[in-house]
Amino acid sequence: MTMNLRFDQRFLAAWMLTLGSASASAQLPHSAVQLLEPEMNSILLTSSTGFGDEMTATQDFVCVRDVVPTATSFTRGITIFERGAGGEWERSQSFSNVDFQVPVDGPLTSEGNLIIGGTSIHDPKVLQRDANGWSVVGSVPNTLAVAGTSGLRKLLLHGDWLVAQSRGVRNPQGQWDQALMMYHRNAAGDFEHVDTIFGRENGVPYGGGGEYSRRFGWSFAFDGDRLLVASAISGHDGTGLGGGAVFIFEEQATGWERTGIIQNPTGPTAPLGEQFGLSMLVEGNRLFIGAPFAGPTSQYRTGRVDVFDREGTEWRFSKSILPSVPWGGTLDQGIFGFSLAYAEDTLFVGSQVGQLPSANGDQHSFGTTYAFRECGGRWHGAPFVTAQQGWGQSAYGHFLAAAGGKVLTSAHQRDMVVAGQLVFSVGAVVSADIALLEDPCDWTYGRSFCGGETQCPCGPGSVADEGCPNSSGTGAKFQMTGYWVESTVQRAEVTGLPPNTICALFYGDRLFNPPPPAATAGAGLLCLQAPALLAISQANGSGAAYFTDEELPHPPPVFGDPGLRPLQVLYRDRGQSACPLGRINTSNALMVPLDDY
Numbered sequence: 077m078t079m080n081l082r083f084d085q086r087f088l089a090a091w092m093l094t095l096g097s098a099s100a101s102a103q104l105p106h107s108a109v110q111l112l113e114p115e116m117n118s119i120l121l122t123s124s125t126g127f128g129d130e131m132t133a134t135q136d137f138v139c140v141r142d143v144v145p146t147a148t149s150f151t152r153g154i155t156i157f158e159r160g161a162g163g164e165w166e167r168s169q170s171f172s173n174v175d176f177q178v179p180v181d182g183p184l185t186s187e188g189n190l191i192i193g194g195t196s197i198h199d200p201k202v203l204q205r206d207a208n209g210w211s212v213v214g215s216v217p218n219t220l221a222v223a224g225t226s227g228l229r230k231l232l233l234h235g236d237w238l239v240a241q242s243r244g245v246r247n248p249q250g251q252w253d254q255a256l257m258m259y260h261r262n263a264a265g266d267f268e269h270v271d272t273i274f275g276r277e278n279g280v281p282y283g284g285g286g287e288y289s290r291r292f293g294w295s296f297a298f299d300g301d302r303l304l305v306a307s308a309i310s311g312h313d314g315t316g317l318g319g320g321a322v323f324i325f326e327e328q329a330t331g332w333e334r335t336g337i338i339q340n341p342t343g344p345t346a347p348l349g350e351q352f353g354l355s356m357l358v359e360g361n362r363l364f365i366g367a368p369f370a371g372p373t374s375q376y377r378t379g380r381v382d383v384f385d386r387e388g389t390e391w392r393f394s395k396s397i398l399p400s401v402p403w404g405g406t407l408d409q410g411i412f413g414f415s416l417a418y419a420e421d422t423l424f425v426g427s428q429v430g431q432l433p434s435a436n437g438d439q440h441s442f443g444t445t446y447a448f449r450e451c452g453g454r455w456h457g458a459p460f461v462t463a464q465q466g467w468g469q470s471a472y473g474h475f476l477a478a479a480g481g482k483v484l485t486s487a488h489q490r491d492m493v494v495a496g497q498l499v500f501s502v503g504a505v506v507s508a509d510i511a512l513l514e515d516p517c518d519w520t521y522g523r524s525f526c527g528g529e530t531q532c533p534c535g536p537g538s539v540a541d542e543g544c545p546n547s548s549g550t551g552a553k554f555q556m557t558g559y560w561v562e563s564t565v566q567r568a569e570v571t572g573l574p575p576n577t578i579c580a581l582f583y584g585d586r587l588f589n590p591p592p593p594a595a596t597a598g599a600g601l602l603c604l605q606a607p608a609l610l611a612i613s614q615a616n617g618s619g620a621a622y623f624t625d626e627e628l629p630h631p632p633p634v635f636g637d638p639g640l641r642p643l644q645v646l647y648r649d650r651g652q653s654a655c656p657l658g659r660i661n662t663s664n665a666l667m668v669p670l671d672d673y
Contacts (some may be wrong), residue, residue, distance in 0.1 A: 087278075090595045110462075112157060112366060112484075112505040128486030130154075130185040137205075138484055139184055139191050140505055144172040150658050152180045154194050156210060159480050165507055176212070177199055185231035185238075192216060192238060192267075196227030200240065202267070218420055220245045220256060234298045236261040241293040254292040254307065258332060271331040275307070275313075291320070295356040299363070302326050304338070306353025306365070312344040314336070319346025319352040322365060326360045326454045329482055338363075341382055341393040342370070352382070357416040357423075361386040364423060366413030371622035379412030381425055383455070397448055397455045412446070419478030420510050424449045424460070426473025426485060443473040445485040447513055449589030458603045461485050461508050482507045524555070526603035526644070526665040529570065543663040548574045549617055554645045554663035568623040570645045572664050573615040579647035581623055582607040603665040604642050621645075642667050 114127045130141040137158045144153030144198045153172035158167035161304065172195070173180050191203040191210070199215035232239045238259040240290035247253040254275040256563040291308035298304070303325040311318035315335050324336035340352040347370075355366035363384040368378045375625065379397050384391040399412040415426035417539030425446045492549040501525030536611040542551030550572035570579060578590045586605025645663040 104108055109509075110507040112138070112140065112165060112507065114155075114502060115145065115167075115427060120490065126152075126477065128502060128505045129503060130182075130184050131475040131477060131484065131486050131505065132186040132192075132193075133324070133479035133484055134186050134188070135245060137186075138448055138477065138479060138505070138507075139186060141184070142170060142484070144170045154191075155181060155576050156191070163404075163480070170210070171201075171203070171210075182228050183231045184231040187233045189665045190233065193228075193231045195488070197221050200228065200231065207392075214266065216240070216259060217269060219269045220244075220255060221393065222271070222356065227295065230296070231573065232296060232298070237298070238267050239296060239303070241296070247276065251276070254649075256296065256303075273303075273305070273332050274327060277334060291351070291354075295353055295366075297356045297358045299324075299358050301337075302354060302362070303332065304358070306356055308351040309348055310353075312339050312346060317348055318344070319348060319350035320367065320372070322353050336390075338365070338384065340367070341396070342367075355413055355416045357418055359418045359423075363391050364416055364418075366416055366425070368411040368413040368428075368447055374615050379414070379427065381413045381416070381423075394510045395455070397423075397425070397457070399425075399444075399446060414474040415473055417476035417556075419480040419483065420450055420481070422478075422510060423457075424476050424478060424483050424485075425457075426476045428473045443485075443487060445473050445476060445483065447483075449515065460513060465476070478510070481510055483510055524664050524666055542572060543661060545663055546572075546574055549574065550619070550637055551656075552579075552645060552663035553648065554643070554666060556666065569617075571620045573619040573621060573647060574617050574649055575617045577615045577619070577647050578612065578643050579621050579622075579648065580612050581610045581643060581645050583610055584608070584644075586641045602644070602646070602662055607644070612642070 111231050112128075125141055130138050132139050137156055139156045140152050142155040143150050145597050149555065150651070151173040153170050153175070156168045157171045158168040160166040171180070176194060177200040178195050180194045182193055182198075182200060184191065184193040188193070189205040195201060197218070198221065199218050201212050202214040203210050204213045216238065218240070221227070228240050228245045228571065230241045238261070240257040240259070242255050242257065245253055245255050247255070247408065256273040258273065259269040260266050266470045273293075279356050291310075291512055293305055296303060296305045304322050305325060306322045308316055309312075310321040312321060314321055315322065319340045319342055321340055324337040324338065325332045326335045339348065340346045342352070346352065349630050350367045350370040352367040352370070353365055354368055357364045357520065361384070365382045365384070366379070367382060368379040371378050378399055380396045383394045385394045386392075389661055409467060412427040413425055414428045417424040427444045427446060444459045446457050447460035447463040448455045450456075463533075467667060473483050473485055475484075477484045484505055484507045487503060490517075495585040542553045544553055552570050552572045554570045556568045568581075573579060582604055584607045613623055615621040641663050644665040646660050647663075651660045
């Protein structure tokens with residue numbers, strides 16, 4: 077298998093929020109990040125709110141599940157935030173159980189000036205905005221609502237179509253099933269039920285496993301006039317249990333009929349736990365499908381997002397997008413791909429339980445929203461919104477939405493800490509400006525470390541992320557920019573060398589951090605354990621040397637999948653009088669992920 081170096085990860089979040097008792101601080105200007113929370117009052121200190129465990133957004137409003145105070149108590153409800161004059165989200169209106177006259181416990185969807193949902197067993201409400209604000213103008217008949225069902229799980233509004241997924245119903249044969257109710261808006265503006273797609277074909281359930289078709293319709297998306305419906309534990313061919321599949325439905329004279337299947341690219345042996353199709357997004361001629369529990373082994377499930385390109389009327393698998401593995405941590409059960417959103421040529425991916433070391437070395441589960449862009453046939457990305465919380469799982473990335481030049485990510489389990497004590501789980505939604513995202517296509521690849529700025533055995537300290545000073549008056553700086561595509565590389569270079577110096581690129585099977593004293597090597601630090609030679613180059617008259625993809629063999633990953641490698645450049649500086657003759661100098665080192673896609 078050919079292993080390609082991937083120029084698409086950074087290991088530090090562009091946005092790092094530190095959530096405290098009831099506030100948030102960021103390392104960017106306040107205008108960059110906004111935290112939406114429930115209105116706090118004393119009565120809320122006795123209960124979990126679940127703020128943000130349902131969310132929908134358009135260009136100028138976001139609607140989230142909330143706890144709505146009443147005159148004497150509080151009740152579940154939804155709150156609408158609208159964009160203010162400064163572009164920030166401002167609390168607009170709330171609707172509670174009292175307003176709906178039924179429990180507010182269901183999914184939400186929106187488009188234009190409509191919001192639909194808020195209830196599960198009962199008929200979803202239709203909210204419409206006019207010059208006077210938002211009001212309830214009707215409801216959608218839940219034709220499958222019967223005692224003992226678990227209600228509606230998801231809604232999708234697409235033009236005149238509304239799709240509602242019911243998690244547990246009886247089909248016409250009396251079998252327990254999952255189903256999609258198809259509604260169409262008539263001339264009067266009302267949604268009429270026109271068909272039901274049950275989770276089985278010819279009596280055989282999608283996903284097999286007995287009579288109950290588990291995970292059918294846990295995500296769905298419109299592809300023009302076609303409806304793509306996932307069965308996240310279906311077999312590769314649509315029968316039996318497996319890693320998941322996506323079914324294509326089209327409207328026929330007799331109703332909505334299955335006309336095709338999009339198979340899990342892992343193949344027929346895809347593990348049951350991958351859940352390919354748990355999230356799905358169509359954007360133009362691209363289809364993104366999340367498999368948030370995929371991984372090389374059952375013990376190491378990082379998650380992934382599969383990309384499909386349109387070829388005529390077919391979807392062809394293109395490549396997979398994987399998360400970075402935080403340096404010093406893991407993404408075991410990271411659930412990368414649990415949620416998806418797209419805006420401004422950027423794919424946002426939710427990883428609900430990602431981990432990153434805290435200042436004291438502990439691992440905290442908090443969730444991360446990644447941002448990816450395609451550059452030269454490759455997907456480049458890194459953490460964009462990362463909210464860190466020391467109390468439990470804050471689950472940022474549970475829901476994603478991109479609206480109004482912002483990406484919104486919810487943490488329905490974000491914990492509340494008062495006076496150093498965990499009080500309850502309150503939830504929150506973080507809104508970040510997409511315009512402040514650096515273009516991933518311009519990012520320098522890999523995390524620089526071991527630059528020699530504090531330990532230079534043969535000379536004074538240097539600038540951070542450079543090797544110790546050499547006879548040219550600088551330190552050697554090793555960096556990678558651009559991307560590897562098959563056998564074409566943009567640039568891997570080391571600068572700041574003495575002119576015409578011979579240098580060698582080494583990789584290690586692990587790293588020293590911090591390097592032990594025995595690892596010193598001339599004016600710099602050898603930061604690689606068991607170093608092995610990759611390639612040799614010679615600096616030009618300006619002290620710059622380059623390494624091309626054709627010259628570089630591709631070592632296998634060693635730190636899990638996609639794998640990490642430390643790399644470093646060594647060279648001999650004959651003019652450096654501070655070091656004994658024959659000693660070598662080193663550049664900074666880079667921690668680089670590798671992959672095979």
